[in-house]
Amino acid sequence: MTKKLHQNQQTKHNPVLRPTQHRARIIQTLLKQLFCLFLTLLVISPIYLVFINSFKTKGEAARMSIALPTEWHFENYTKVIEDGKLIQGFTNSMTYSVLSTAVAVLLCAMAAYVMCRNRSKLNTMLYYFTICGLFIPVNFVTVMKVLQTLRLAETRAGLILVFTSSMIPFCVFTIKSFVSSVPVELDEAAVIDGAGPLQLFFGIIIPLLKPILATAFILEFMGVWNDFITPLYLTSKSSMWPMNLAVYNFFGKNASYWNLVFADIMLTCLPVIIIYLLGQKYIISGLTSGAVKE
Amino acid sequence: MKKNKIYPIWFIIAPLILYIVFFLTPSLLGVWYSFTDWNVRSKGIINFIGIDNYIQIFTSNIDYSSGILNTLKFTLISNIVKLIPALFLAILLKEKLKGKNFYRTIFYLPSILPFLVIGLIFKSILNFNDGLLNAAFEFLHLDFMKQKWLSDLGVVWKSIYGVDAWRGIGYVMTIFLAGLNAIPSSYYEAASIDGANFFHKLRYITLPMLTGAITINLVFGLTYGLKVFDIVYVLTNGGPGHATEVLTTYSYQLYANGAYGMATALNTILFLITTVLGVMIVTYMSKQEVRND
Numbered sequence: 001m002t003k004k005l006h007q008n009q010q011t012k013h014n015p016v017l018r019p020t021q022h023r024a025r026i027i028q029t030l031l032k033q034l035f036c037l038f039l040t041l042l043v044i045s046p047i048y049l050v051f052i053n054s055f056k057t058k059g060e061a062a063r064m065s066i067a068l069p070t071e072w073h074f075e076n077y078t079k080v081i082e083d084g085k086l087i088q089g090f091t092n093s094m095t096y097s098v099l100s101t102a103v104a105v106l107l108c109a110m111a112a113y114v115m116c117r118n119r120s121k122l123n124t125m126l127y128y129f130t131i132c133g134l135f136i137p138v139n140f141v142t143v144m145k146v147l148q149t150l151r152l153a154e155t156r157a158g159l160i161l162v163f164t165s166s167m168i169p170f171c172v173f174t175i176k177s178f179v180s181s182v183p184v185e186l187d188e189a190a191v192i193d194g195a196g197p198l199q200l201f202f203g204i205i206i207p208l209l210k211p212i213l214a215t216a217f218i219l220e221f222m223g224v225w226n227d228f229i230t231p232l233y234l235t236s237k238s239s240m241w242p243m244n245l246a247v248y249n250f251f252g253k254n255a256s257y258w259n260l261v262f263a264d265i266m267l268t269c270l271p272v273i274i275i276y277l278l279g280q281k282y283i284i285s286g287l288t289s290g291a292v293k294e
Numbered sequence: 295m296k297k298n299k300i301y302p303i304w305f306i307i308a309p310l311i312l313y314i315v316f317f318l319t320p321s322l323l324g325v326w327y328s329f330t331d332w333n334v335r336s337k338g339i340i341n342f343i344g345i346d347n348y349i350q351i352f353t354s355n356i357d358y359s360s361g362i363l364n365t366l367k368f369t370l371i372s373n374i375v376k377l378i379p380a381l382f383l384a385i386l387l388k389e390k391l392k393g394k395n396f397y398r399t400i401f402y403l404p405s406i407l408p409f410l411v412i413g414l415i416f417k418s419i420l421n422f423n424d425g426l427l428n429a430a431f432e433f434l435h436l437d438f439m440k441q442k443w444l445s446d447l448g449v450v451w452k453s454i455y456g457v458d459a460w461r462g463i464g465y466v467m468t469i470f471l472a473g474l475n476a477i478p479s480s481y482y483e484a485a486s487i488d489g490a491n492f493f494h495k496l497r498y499i500t501l502p503m504l505t506g507a508i509t510i511n512l513v514f515g516l517t518y519g520l521k522v523f524d525i526v527y528v529l530t531n532g533g534p535g536h537a538t539e540v541l542t543t544y545s546y547q548l549y550a551n552g553a554y555g556m557a558t559a560l561n562t563i564l565f566l567i568t569t570v571l572g573v574m575i576v577t578y579m580s581k582q583e584v585r586n587d
Contacts, residue, residue, distance in 0.1 A: 039401065114306055126306060130310070135571060136318070140549070141554050143316065197305070228528075244410050
């Protein structure tokens with residue numbers, strides 16, 4: 001609003017420049033729009049290519065054209081669900097993503113809350129100790145060794161624990177910065193009313209943390225869903241493979257059947273795309289909480 | 295109030311144990327095992343062999359050290375390729391533009407897709423004979439632009455950077471946008487009155503006010519670059535030859551071949567690089583926090 005006013009003032013001062021300035025602005029907007037449309041095309045076309053070719057026959061898909069299929073072969077999808085063991089992959093991916101993320105978000109919320117509220121020397125040290133993990137790479141070779149020692153190798157529980165542990169630094173980091181915006185007075189009032197730490201945390205704090213918990217949950221859920229390297233190292237039985245790995249192996253066996261590979265890819269991406277479109281505002285707010293703070 | 299009673303330390307213990315057991319211990323164990331001959335045949339008998347693994351990394355006829363250099367190169371270039379365009383894109387989408395929310399949604403979309411899937415899609419798009427990219431150049435009568443995107447030594451890295459940017463620019467842009475939105479528009483208005491042009495504003499207002507977003511992007515970008523695996527593994531699997539091997543792909547090969555000691559030695563090198571970087575960043579952050587308090 002103020003910007004507009006200011007522009008008007010300026011054009012009043014220079015009445016001669018008005019028409020050319022106006023035209024320059026229109027051309028500029030037009031160029032910007034064209035540029036953005038071009039980029040949109042760049043982003044969309046690979047996804048479109050996958051979508052359209054997933055309905056073609058093997059021969060037609062091999063040509064990778066962007067033309068519509070001559071016949072729509074919806075049965076590609078049923079075939080791939082059976083041959084690619086996608087039901088099993090989907091169940092595995094869901095189990096890993098939901099369980100590991102839920103456990104991590106809950107535990108990290110408790111830890112981040114205490115680290116934020118009780119800034120003793122020990123807690124502060126533990127906080128920085130934890131977020132060092134943001135940078136440290138997971139050494140999967142020795143993770144396997146640890147899992148073997150604990151008799152958790154090749155088990156779903158082991159894999160879930162590894163996923164959970166690897167997201168702890170990020171969850172503690174994001175949740176802690178949010179906790180500091182929740183007023184301490186609420187805690188004090190609850191304590192005066194006789195609430196214990198568990199009642200206080202689950203009854204009063206958790207409901208207030210909902211937005212950041214949603215953000216952490218969505219981001220980490222997608223992280224596990226998209227994670228390829230962890231199951232690649234830690235699972236050898238195909239019955240434990242998440243969708244990701246199932247697709248990769250399906251591609252290895254059927255590299256020339258691009259129609260089926262693409263159908264497989266569509267089905268793997270669908271859950272994350274749906275979650276993205278539904279939870280977009282949480283994703284953006286979570287990503288950006290750090291960027292605006294300083 | 296008794297802080298330790300209201301905010302009990304046992305709230306911290308469960309995630310701390312998980313973090314130590316499944317995250318930190320493996321990394322530290324890796325340092326120990328990198329000095330041993332641990333391998334698939336060593337059935338419980340593991341011998342300490344000093345720095346032999348490290349000597350082999352730097353002298354073996356398989357060029358592991360170029361894998362380390364490639365990792366550093368990827369970290370540097372992939373970040374430049376993403377950060378600079380993303381900044382201008384964010385500036386563009388911050389201004390009044392019809393449909394900017396739509397563009398933001400679309401540009402961010404690739405970064406939620408699994409890397410594996412993106413790798414497979416681009417394997418088909420970059421195919422020399424019937425890939426979409428070469429077909430598009432043919433259609434536009436730009437045949438000289440056609441390339442063997444994934445097998446030509448001079449082009450293959452550019453393809454990797456391109457695919458990586460396709461996925462990552464929207465993510466970096468989103469973080470920049472949040473930073474830009476926090477800059478009061480009155481700053482720009484005042485500068486306009488003083489006759490500042492686009493680059494003056496960028497240099498004296500935007501960049502200095504954007505340090506938070508730039509830091510976040512650099513931190514995520516650097517750690518991502520050093521740990522890069524999926525995209526290289528799926529797109530080229532280190533090829534042609536060993537031209538695009540990075541630290542993690544070599545490490546995975548060694549692991550798959552049962553040379554666990556060697557694999558952990560490579561991982562330990564990565565661990566050292568990231569730890570030094572991480573400690574520097576965390577120290578910086580803790581100083582910032584103290585200043586803000």
